[in-house]
Amino acid sequence: MYICLEGIDGAGKSTQMERLAQWIENCGLTVTRIREPTDSPVGLLIREMLQSPQAQDEGFQRTLALLFAADRTLLMDTISNEKETGRIVLSDRSFYSSLAYQNGEEWIAQINQYALEPDLVILLDLETEKAIARCEGTDKFEEATFLETIRQRYLKLAQEHGFMVVNANNGVNKVHEDIKRIVAPKLGMCI
Numbered sequence: 791m792y793i794c795l796e797g798i799d800g801a802g803k804s805t806q807m808e809r810l811a812q813w814i815e816n817c818g819l820t821v822t823r824i825r826e827p828t829d830s831p832v833g834l835l836i837r838e839m840l841q842s843p844q845a846q847d848e849g850f851q852r853t854l855a856l857l858f859a860a861d862r863t864l865l866m867d868t869i870s871n872e873k874e875t876g877r878i879v880l881s882d883r884s885f886y887s888s889l890a891y892q893n894g895e896e897w898i899a900q901i902n903q904y905a906l907e908p909d910l911v912i913l914l915d916l917e918t919e920k921a922i923a924r925c926e927g928t929d930k931f932e933e934a935t936f937l938e939t940i941r942q943r944y945l946k947l948a949q950e951h952g953f954m955v956v957n958a959n960n961g962v963n964k965v966h967e968d969i970k971r972i973v974a975p976k977l978g979m980c981i
């Protein structure tokens with residue numbers, strides 16, 4: 791099963807990924823953790839480019855969208871193989887991040903046509919002000935108005951694609967419990 795956590799910068803994806811992975815492993819299942827952008831040369835290039843002052847320029851954004859699509863294409867064989875062997879793939883982000891952060895829905899869908907759809911997407915919905923407070927504003931993507939736009943796009947995607955939405959404004963343990971309640975029945979596990 792391919793499970794993905796989505797949400798704006800600072801929503802708690804990395805924190806919850808680790809807790810969820812440990813809980814699933816403690817229940818005796820094998821988990822493969824992935825994240826986007828990856829640690830591949832493409833992913834490292836993306837992270838470098840995100841620091842650029844031009845990160846939000848339209849042309850730059852098109853290049854980033856292509857790089858994000860290329861970066862995730864490298865993951866697809868791994869995800870397919872892990873699913874075939876019955877392992878759980880837990881991902882921090884997916885191609886839905888490109889639909890939320892980059893512009894041109896049809897084009898984004900086209901360049902991501904080889905991206906696998908997660909079997910379960912959990913959106914960590916966080917108030918933008920809290921996200922800004924949690925992030926050091928390390929890259930251009932962490933500006934309040936920009937993040938609020940992204941947050942609203944995620945909520946629209948959630949409605950269109952059946953994401954499970956978790957209130958990420960709560961404490962870490964409460965968010966973790968809410969995520970477990972969603973994942974447990976999908977994996978035939980008890981909480």
Ligand SMILES: Nc1ncnc2c1ncn2[C@@H]1O[C@H](COP(=O)(O)OP(=O)(O)O)[C@@H](O)[C@H]1O
Nearest residue numbers: 799800801802803804805806924960961962965
């Ligand atoms: N539920 C929470 N309440 C308060 N702070 C949190 C919560 N979840 C995560 N954090 C903190 O917010 C920051 C961003 O969390 P992180 O998991 O890295 O988010 P993301 O991966 O979505 O950017 C970290 O400093 C983390 O310790």
Ligand SMILES: Cc1cn([C@H]2C[C@H](O)[C@@H](COP(=O)(O)OP(=O)(O)O)O2)c(=O)[nH]c1=O
Nearest residue numbers: 798799800826827858883884887888891931
């Ligand atoms: C995967 C992906 C990430 N991003 C953005 C979201 C983040 O601002 C940035 C780096 O992702 P990430 O390291 O996950 O940031 P964070 O942990 O703060 O959420 O890249 C896109 O714009 N498009 C994408 O397709």
